[in-house]
Amino acid sequence: MPVFEYTALTASGKKLKGVIDADSLHSARQKIRNTGNYPVTIKETTAKAAGDKTSLLTRQIGQGIKQQEIHLATRQLATLLGAGIPLVPALNGLIEQTSNRSFKTVLAQIKDAVNEGNSLTMALTNHPRLFSKIYINMVRAGEASGSLDVVLDRLAEFGENQHAIRSRIKAALLYPLFMAIVGVLVLFLLITFIVPSITSVFEGTQQALPLPTIVLIAMSTILKQFWWVVLLIILGAVAAVHWYVATPAGRRHWDMLKLTMPGVRDLSIKTASARFSRTLASLLQSGVPLVSSLMIVRNIVDNVILAEQIREACEELEKGSSLSQFFRGGKWFPPMLVQMMAVGEQSGTLDKMLAKAADSYEKEVEAKILALTSMIEPVMILTMGVAVSFIVVSILLPIFEMNQLIK
Structure with a gap:
C-alpha cells in the first residue's frame, strides 16, 4: 500500500504534517478529511514514487531518529507479535504509536515492503544506516x-x-x-x-x-x-x-x-x-x-x-x-x-x-x-x-x- 506525506490545516487553521497510508492519492485525501483536517499538499513516498527507494531511505535515515526510539519500537513489536498479532497489523500499530515523523515514514515503508511479500529481514536491509x-x-x-x-x-x-x-x-x-x-x-x-x-x-x-x-x-x-x-x-x-x-x-x-x-x-x-x-x-x-x-x-x-x-x-x-x-x-x-x-x-x-x-x-x-x-x-x-x-x-x-x- 502506498505511503503519503502530507501537509494539512486543522479546523483552527493550524498547520499539520504527517504520514498516512492509502490505496490512492484520492483515498489519502479522503482519509485526511475524515480526521477533520483540510489537506494542502500530499506526496507519495513509496519506492514506486521515489524511483530509487534506497536513495530515498538514505536521505531520511539519521534525520532526527534516535536509537532509543528504535529500541522502544523493537520492544513494542516483540510484545505485539508475542500476543499473536500478525506482522503487518503489528507494524500498523507501531506506525500509529510513533510520533517521530521520519521514523513513522520508515516504518510505513517497511510495512509496505512486507505487505508486498518481502520478509522483515529484506525490508530492514533497505535501511542499513538505521538497522x-x-x-x-x-x-x-x-x-x-x-x-x-x-x-x-x-x-x-x-x-x-x-x-x-x-x-x-x-x-x-x-x-x-x-x-x-x-x-x-x-x-x-x-x-x-x-x-x-x-x-x-x-x-x-x-x-x-x-x-x-x-x-x-x-x-x-x-x-x-x-x-x-x-x-x-x-x-x-x-x-x-x-x-x-x-x-x-x-x-x-x-x-x-x-x-x-x-x-x-x-x-x-x-x-x-x-x-x-x-x-x-x-x-x-x-x-x-x-x-x-x-x-x-x-x-x-x-x-x-x-x-x-x-x-x-x-x-x-x-x-x-x-x-x-x-x-x-x-x-x-x-x-x-x-x-x-x-x-x-x-x-x-x-x-x-x-x-x-x-x-x-x-x-x-x-x-x-x-x-x-x-x-x-x-x-x-x-x-x-x-x-x-x-x-x-x-x-x-x-x-x-x-x-x-x-x-
Whole structure:
C-alpha cells in the first residue's frame, strides 16, 4: 500500500504534517478529511514514487531518529507479535504509536515492503544506516526459527543495556569535562587580563625581574596578542592527529597503542572483551551460526588488531579448531574469557557463558571508569592550584625584591 506525506490545516487553521497510508492519492485525501483536517499538499513516498527507494531511505535515515526510539519500537513489536498479532497489523500499530515523523515514514515503508511479500529481514536491509548488521542478522535468525518475537525482545534488551551503559559513562565524564573547560577559561582570563594589569607596575622599574615573572609576562603577551595563533596551532594539531588516525596505518598504530599503553591497556582490553562477549552471546542466542556471528562481531570491537584476531579465529574454526583453543594462544583476550569459552564449548552453553562474561566485564569497565573519573577531579584541582600558585609567586617575587631594596 502506498505511503503519503502530507501537509494539512486543522479546523483552527493550524498547520499539520504527517504520514498516512492509502490505496490512492484520492483515498489519502479522503482519509485526511475524515480526521477533520483540510489537506494542502500530499506526496507519495513509496519506492514506486521515489524511483530509487534506497536513495530515498538514505536521505531520511539519521534525520532526527534516535536509537532509543528504535529500541522502544523493537520492544513494542516483540510484545505485539508475542500476543499473536500478525506482522503487518503489528507494524500498523507501531506506525500509529510513533510520533517521530521520519521514523513513522520508515516504518510505513517497511510495512509496505512486507505487505508486498518481502520478509522483515529484506525490508530492514533497505535501511542499513538505521538497522545494524547485528540487528538484521538476529531478525533473520528469528524469522528462520519462527521465534521472531523472542529475538526482537532480546534485541530490545541488548540495545537498551548498551545505551544504559553508555549513558552512565557519559554522565560520569560530564562533570570532569565541565571542570576542565571552566579551569582553562579561568586560567586564560587570569593570564590575558588580570596579570597584565598587575605586571605593568614593574615596567617602569629598572629592576631585573625573576625568571618566573619573565615567563609569566611572556605567556601573557603571547596569549593576549596571538591567542588566535595558539588556537589555530591547537586545532591544527588535533586535526592532524585525527587525519592520521583515520588512515589505515594511523588507525593500526592508535589501536596498538590502546592495547599496550600502561593505564589504558587494561581498560581497552576489558571494554573490547565486554563488547565482544555481549554481542556474540546475543547473536548465538538468536540462532546465528558461530562463524557468521564472529564475522559480524569483528566489525564492532572498534580495534583493527582484535578484528584481525577474530578473523583468524573464523578461519581456524572452519578448519575444525575450537574458539577457546585459538584464543588461548593469543595475548589480547583475558584468560578468564578464554576459560569461560572453553567451559561453554564443552557444555554446549557457549552463549550463556559469554553472557556471564559480558556481565562481569561490563561491571569492571564501569567501575574502572568511575574510579578514573573520581581521580580526575583531585588531579585537576591540584593542576589548577599549581598554575595559580605559579602566577601568584611570579607576581610576588619582584615585590619582595623591591621591599628588600627599599630596606
